[in-house]
Amino acid sequence: MFFLDHIWLIPLFPAFGAAMMFFFGRRLQKATVSAVCVGVVVVAFLFACFTVVEYTHFAHGTGQPFEKIVYTWLGSGDGHLNFVRRDGTLASFNADAGFLLDPLSSIWLLFVTGVGMLIHIYSTGYMAHEGGYYRFFGYMNLFMFSMLTLILANNYMLLFVGWEGVGLCSYLLIGFYFHRKSASDAANKAFIVNRIGDAGFILGALTLAWFFGSFRFTDINSLARNGTFASADIHILTIAALLLFVGACGKSAQIPLYIWLPDAMEGPTPVSALIHAATMVTAGVYMVARSNAVFVLAPTAMKTVAIIGALTAVFAASIGLVQNDIKRVLAYSTVSQLGYMFLALGVGAFAAGVFHVFTHAFFKALLFLGSGSVIHAMSGEQDMRNMGNLRGRIPTTFKTMFIATLAIAGIPPLAGFFSKDEILWQAYRSAYGGFPYLWLIGFGTALMTAFYMARLIFLTFYGQPRMSHEVEHHIHESPKSMTGPLVVLAVCSVCAGWLGVPASLGGTNPFGKFLEPVFAHEASVAEVEPQEPAGEEHRGLEWTLMLLSVGAAVVGGGWAHHYYAKAGKDYKEPIAVDAPPLYTLLYNKYFVDEGYDYVFTGRRKVGDIRLGAMGAGEASSWFDAKVIDGAVNDVGWVTRAVATLSTWWDKWIIDGVCVNGPAILARMISYPARLFEWGLVQWYALVMVAGLLGFGVYYVWK
């Protein structure tokens, strides 16, 4: 039990690396930085492996969650900090620094640390000549810490800490080349769009706490599974589930909040692989899967998730058909695959969704790392129009990327085939709300996926070289530190799917079985028995659908081969040739960014009116300047007028009449008296003498 009891150490390893980089990174050699930062992730990975092995012994296949509470983080736990629940009873506000390990978090734990480790190793090669080496690895370690906190948290509050942490690291790493305006704008965009989702998430989590009286997953799940709910309760749970899904839309780039992910490709390529393809963007899927007990109580929310997922899948895939930037194609592919995952969650096939997250992590990370290797070889060129015929020049990159492309396109027996077909099959027939037209959307997406991935491969590795001579001269295979992870990921992309071979193909689906305890109740609610031996017509239908989707993959690849395999300098986009307006629409991403600029950000005006945030800003500014300041100025004017009047009154009436008036009167009265006092002393004396003489004369003559 050593590893399980010390599960809290797993996030702390990368946190230690991040802290080292934060305090001492500037002074360390690149080799030291690599050793520390890659080392802590390797340690975390090994620790995670041992922990999961111990967990399987602990749970004995029952899927019983292991919970380790280190200390009470928020609240008091002794009932001093209470809040009123919906039913009027008091509940203690309490969130622990607690760690939860169950099959769901085990899977995330393994592939996050595993893929994270490979990408860290790759980064030592990719970033070798970049400035800010320690900064990059510090952020990457911080990201690993946040992501591990997110997936190991045992309550919504701690999950939110990880949730915000990965958002912050995403921001920091997208803006890694912060001297480039586009990168800094993209970072801001990602952060702000995510903030909308985060607001939804925290509101949803608080609604759940208000309803159930706890933030803890185990409490909420058992209450949700064992309770009976009136329809008013179901409405509240629907709102809570939809709010959580808003958070998932932000983090996992679903309509309408997907717009940040393609722009996030401004970050270094390993970041795109780790954060914006393999791990962070699946946090939304994780959170919805984690809240499955709540979601299944709210059919409306489930339907919303399924429909949004399906729409996002086809929408993003169609944009990906015509993009020229190699990383942008992959970005739209990621959005599209995330749509698949939400489609699976929405139709109640949680295990299938998680399985796709798992396989997708390998082949999408591989595709991004491969594209990084291509960009590395092309001296920074990302535009596929300027590539071509690279397969002989960078053979390892080519082979591994080719495998990943087969995997994502759904060619058996590679990983993507099993996970994607499981989703399509469940979308077709899940009693939860499977609709044939959701399958149809998924099928169309599969066709497009095969096309745009094959297009990427053909434009990059086949055809005629279209780059400048100088660039061509510098093409070289990447160092071992980069190709090594590619090979490992390629092996995983081939084999990962074998963990989930469905019963219809003679497999036992150990992956699904492992997850079963987490979702078992949901499956029984949905009356879908995953292990139920399907009837012959079901099995026949399943095989038909499988054949159809494999056929779609082959056809999509074949079309791409037809149009791009021999692409020269003047190759034409088939869509641009056949339907120019459609091409313009797709090439400009359905003008969604522009639309958002009109409606939400207000960067563009509708006629003379500005809407959205800037519109609100302008309106507030106008209101402030005209109404608030106007009122202030009017009050000021009145005060001044009163003051003027008051001054006049004081000056002329108070001072003039009342104070100076008596004084003037006194002066006027005293004037005659003053005349006697003219100030010449000798004259006074003369008068006195004259008076004396006068008296003398008077008495003498009398």
Add this chain to the structure above:
Amino acid sequence: MAEITTLHYLVVAAALFVLGVIGVLTRRNVVIVLMSIELILNAVNLNLVAFSRMWGNLHGQLFAIFIVVDAAAEAAAGLGILIAFFRNKETVNVDEIDLLKW
């Protein structure tokens, strides 16, 4: 040779008094005015001494000595004021000493 009578003294004293009054009234220099006041006081002294002689007792003489002391005190105070004043106005002209007039 006729005897010097009280009347003679009184005439001299009256002449002295008139001289003093004329000095006080006509001179513009404060020092001269003070000296003239001394003349007036001495005229009074002469009268007192003359009447003392006439009556054959010392009452008048006693008054005269008081007046001499008084005159000395008055001269000291007057000259002191005058010096203080001169420091401020740099003049001893009576016509210009009119600060108390408003």
